[in-house]
Amino acid sequence: QVQLVESGGGLVQAGGSLRLSCTASGRTFSNYAVGWFRQAPGKEREFVAAITWSGGSTYYADSVKGRFTISRINARNTVYLQMNNLKPEDTAVYYCAAVRPSSAGWSTLSNTWGQGTQVTVSS
Numbered sequence: 001q002v003q004l005v006e007s008g009g010g011l012v013q014a015g016g017s018l019r020l021s022c023t024a025s026g027r028t029f030s031n032y033a034v035g036w037f038r039q040a041p042g043k044e045r046e047f048v049a050a051i052t053w054s055g056g057s058t059y060y061a062d063s064v065k066g067r068f069t070i071s072r073i074n075a076r077n078t079v080y081l082q083m084n085n086l087k088p089e090d091t092a093v094y095y096c097a098a099v100r101p102s103s104a105g106w107s108t109l110s111n112t113w114g115q116g117t118q119v120t121v122s123s
Contacts, residue, residue, distance in 0.1 A: 002026040004034070004096050009117030012086055020081040020117060022096030030074040035099035035106045036081045038092035039116075049081060050099055050106050059106070064090075086121045093118050 008020040022034060035050035049070040050059045058070050067086075072079040079096060093116040097108040 002029050002032060002098055004098065004114055006094060006096050006114055006117040009094060009119045011120045011122065014087055014121055014123050016086050016121070017082070017084045018086065018119060020083065020094055020096075020119075022079040022081070024077040024079075026077075029077045032098040032109070033100060033106075034072065034079045034096055035108070036070060036079075036094060036096050038090075038094045038119075040089075040092040043092075045095070047106055048094070051079060083119070086119075088121045088123045091119060091121050 003025045005023050006020060008018060010018060012018055031053055033050055033052050036048040037045050038048050039045040046061065048061055048064055049068055051070045051072050055072045060068060067084050069082040070079065083090065095113050095116040097110065097113065099106040099108055
């Protein structure tokens with residue numbers, strides 16, 4: 001089973017950038033598609049972006065399309081989320097997870113989540 005740990009969050013002004021990292025332990029990391037999700041206070045967790053195991057295909061929520069870029073380097077067991085032109089509404093705890101496509105979009109392979117990384121965008 002692969003375990004993922006998020007890092008790279010912080011406080012940034014609107015219009016700024018951050019790069020989040022999702023680092024995996026386990027030898028089979030490259031076998032999994034990986035997704036980023038976020039949860040703002042008082043809201044449900046929502047899908048942000050996903051990348052296939054090879055990195056050949058990426059998927060984004062409409063709200064971040066054109067501003068966020070997901071990528072991965074399997075040799076480093078890491079998936080990145082480059083976030084540009086950040087907006088106050090991007091403020092949330094960001095989580096990564098191994099995922100698979102489903103009829104509802106992307107579903108996580110595990111029912112547990114890591115601690116996430118806090119992103120706060122000030123106006």
